[in-house]
Amino acid sequence: MSAAPLVTPRSVAAVGARASYWRRLLPLLALLACATRLPSFAHPLWNPDEGYLAVQARLLAHGGRLYETVVDRKPPLVPWLYEAAFALCGSDSLTSVRVLAVLAQLLTAVLLASLARRRWGDGAGRTAGVLYLLVSVGLNPEDAQAAGFEVFTLPCSAAAMWCADRRRWTTAGIAVACACLTKQTGGAVLLPVLWLCGPARPALLRLAAGVAAPVLCAALATDPAGFLFWTVTGSAAYASFTGSELHVLARGLTNTAILAVACAGLLPPVVRVLRTARTGAADLWLWLASSAAAVLLGFHFFGHYYLQLIPPVALLATAALQILPRERRATALFVSSCCCALFLTWGLLAPRPELAHAQRVAAAVAHRTDPADRVLFWGMHPETYWLADRAPASRYLTAGLLTNYSGGRDGPQVGEKYAVPGTWTVFRAELARRPPSLIVDDSRGKPYAPDRLPSLRRLLAAGYEEVGTVDGAVLYGRVAGE
Secondary structure, three states, X not given: OOOOOOOOHXXXXXXXXXXXXXXXXXXXXXXXXXXXXXXXXXXOOOOHHHHHHHHHHHHHHOOOOEOOOEOOOOOOHHXXXXXXXXXXXXXXXXXXXXXXXXXXXXXXXXHHHHHHHHHHOHHHHHHHHHHHHHHOOOOOHHHHOOOOHHHHHHHHHHHHHHHHHOOOHHHHHHHHHHHHHHOHHHHHHHHHHHHHHOOOHHHHHHHHHHHHHHHHHHHHHOOHHHHHHHHHHOOOXXXXXXXXXXXXXXXXXXXXXXHHHHOOOOHHHHHHHHHXXXXXXXXXXXXXXXXXXXXXXXXXXXXXXHHHHHHHHHHHHHHHHHHOOHHHHHHHHHHXXXXXHHHHHHHHHOOOHHHHHHHHHHHHHHHHOOOOOEEEEEOOXXXXXXXXXXXEOOOOOOOHHHHXXXXXXXXXXXXXXXXXXXXXXXXXXXXXXXXXXXXXEOOOOOOOOHHHOHHHHHHHHHHEEEEEEEOOEEEEEEOOOO
16 A cells, blocks of 8 residues: 655645635736726627637537538637537627636636746746736737637647646647647647657657647547648648738738737836846747747738737746846836726727628628528628628638638739639539528628629629628629529
8 A cells, every 4th residue: 555645734834825825816817807808898799700700600500510511721629619608608699708718818827827936936926927917908909809719729828838847748738739729820839848848758758649639639520631621731822921011011010019018017127137137937938939930920910819929928027027126026017007908998999890890781681681591791701690690601701711812911812713722613512502692792892802703703693683782892682583
């Protein structure tokens, strides 16, 4: 028989101190997480990603198959999460997934606090958790407040670092896999995890097994060939810098500047320590560098991509503040609180013109069609299907997959020949087999307009006629007898 673990007064005191620490800190972090996510509940939708996920979840709930009859370039975890939330709370509102986003941010803050406390003490843990939540809203509200892919990637990435810091390699690998299955760029956290793992073969094998098992399970739970194509091999045209270079560069610089404002309380201590001393946090610098590479990957620079930078920045700032005088911590917290208040005000007061447009178009479509009718929205607002409560006529929920307009390109790299390979053949077959009752051209002068796409132009000419316009969108109804 093995001996029972020795219980000493010191170990009992340590357990009591740890429990007391978290009893005081958790309510503070929970309150702050709720406060910083408050604007997310102010609008029905924040961006097209939420709309895409909502429509996917409804299709999956009605028998759709991911990467077959329901397609996107993203991994499966977040569509499944939306589907589960809708199954429990209904699909008429995104409140359920917004609550899950609050919990995701809280979990990320707790994991960062635990990491910092283990390395630098109790005060550092409080600082890391609070700083992270204060800065987490520091982007355009449609990027920071949406319940999108990156928000659910963050707790997985933080969990991977937390497990690696404790040498729990199998669970670290599982967390890396979950981050990657939430969004491909979540796999960037693998680099600092490998750094912490080192060259020891048993640890590497456990880490590899932890990474491989969830990915293999996800592939088998969907369609393995479709999973590989839609998440890896079928996005070459999307992950390219060609087309609208100045537009994309301006977006990147703008979002970098916005995040820099949000981090105004964190960057000075980090820069000051860089000039005078080393923080001894090589893994955190590698985490930041790999996250920055993930932001650059694909050359689109959307604001929500930048969320991956915030956890390592918060930890590096915490590390720097341990070296600097105590008043620096108060300054960092004060400046970060002021910036947080600024971004929360922006989130609560900012108008949402594109949402209002989608709502008007959806209302018109709902008025002209029956609930069982299928419709086609030709545009970049998949949320219109969800708002109108109408099923899409195609598995391709936006014009982006069929034209490469995804990512905001508006130059020569948009058109049928730049589509995801094979999509137009499937698209034409879908519409021939079950023609939509209504087609809505919501291109509004964009380069994916039907007059630039021969296949869509022929479809409209053969069986549809214009029946009205709504806010710049043109509605086409089927010709009688077709």
